[in-house]
Amino acid sequence: MGALTFVGRIVLVVLNIIFILTSLALIIGGFILKFGNEVLRPRIESVLDDIENAAQSVYSDSSFNLDDFDYSALVSDLAIAMICVGFALLAVSFLGCFSACCNISTLALVYAIILIALFLGQVVLIILIYASPDTFKTHLNSKLVDSIDKYEGLRGTTTTSMGWNFAMQQYSCCGANNYADFENRGTWKTSSTDGVNNLTPTTCCKTLPSDTSGKSACAGDATDTSYDTTAEIESLSNLNNGCTDALWKSVINDQNAKYIPVIKFCLGAQLALIIFAILIFKDRGITGGLI
Known part of the structure; x- marks a missing residue:
């Protein structure tokens, strides 16, 4: 066995153990998101309390509460995606680790082919996210707009x-x-939960109101044509700030400093794994192994 191949097997085992641990973290995190409502709730408790207090004050409805709100249902799709990705990464990492430990050249080749396909897919995805973000933002925006029908x-x-x-x-x-x-979409007006005449939902207000007059001041009056409603409430409302751009900025743009080093490490590690897996396959004539 060549010295380079021996080093490659060690690198394969070490890096794949790291990825196995990462996959387990993804799986556990996904299950927590899916089923751990009580674990997640404290992280959003303050926002829920503000919404609950505003609803009780504005509508004099002391019976309204959000105790039964299931945050896990809100992130169910993300949780399922994390679990699926975690199991897929676990399978691939185990394959690479097993092929290196047992020096099985055929498995090393299969592993290298899978990694090459994944590597190319990730490169394309990263290019699209950073070079053509509108491709994803348009899809996200469409989903958000459609969901307003149920608001x-x-x-x-x-x-x-x-x-x-x-x-x-x-x-x-x-x-x-x-x-x-929100115009002519959802039941937020017809069900009188936000008031038939409001221009915007109450939660568009920068600060949630504590009474009816406060709600009118920041949510506007869609029926009053005596003044420019949007200009009147702009200082009190987020009415012109779209959630698509806000979410994208918060999740993608503002996290670049965290994402880029991780992306570089993952891509570099995958390149090393591909190279060493191919070396193990090429070395099969010296060391034997399954063909």
Whole structure:
């Protein structure tokens, strides 16, 4: 066995153990997101309390509460994606570790082919995210706009309603593009949860109101044509800040400093794994192994 191949096997084992641990973290994190509502709730408790207090004050409804709100349902799709990715990464990492430990050249080749496909896919995805973000933002925006059809307003307790209320307060935004997305969509007006005459949902307010007059001041009056409503409430409302851009900025742009080193490490590690896996396969004539 060549010295380089021996070193390669060690590198393969070490890096794949790291990826196995990473995959386990993804799987555990996914299960926590999916089923650990009580674990996650304290992280969003302050926002939920603000929404609950505002609803009780504005509508004099002391019975309204969000105790039964299931945050896990809101991130269910993300949780499932994390679990699936985790198991896929676990399988690939185990394959690479096993092929290196047992020096099975055929498995090393299969592992290298899988990694090459994954590596190219990741490169394309990264290029699209950073060079052509509108490709993803357009899809995200479309999904957000469609979900407004199920929006019930400040006192809505459905997953969609609570998701919007939380997002608009957490990210200081209103609608997917702006407040106009809510016009003639959802039941937030017809069910009188936010008031028939409001221009925007109450949670578009920068600070949630404590009474009816405060709600009118920041949510506007869509029926009053005596003045420019949007200009009147702009200082009190996030009505022109779209949640699509706010989410993208918070999740992608503002996290670049954290993402880029991780991306560089993962891509560099994968390149090393591909090279050493191919070396193990090429060395099969010296060391034997399955062909």
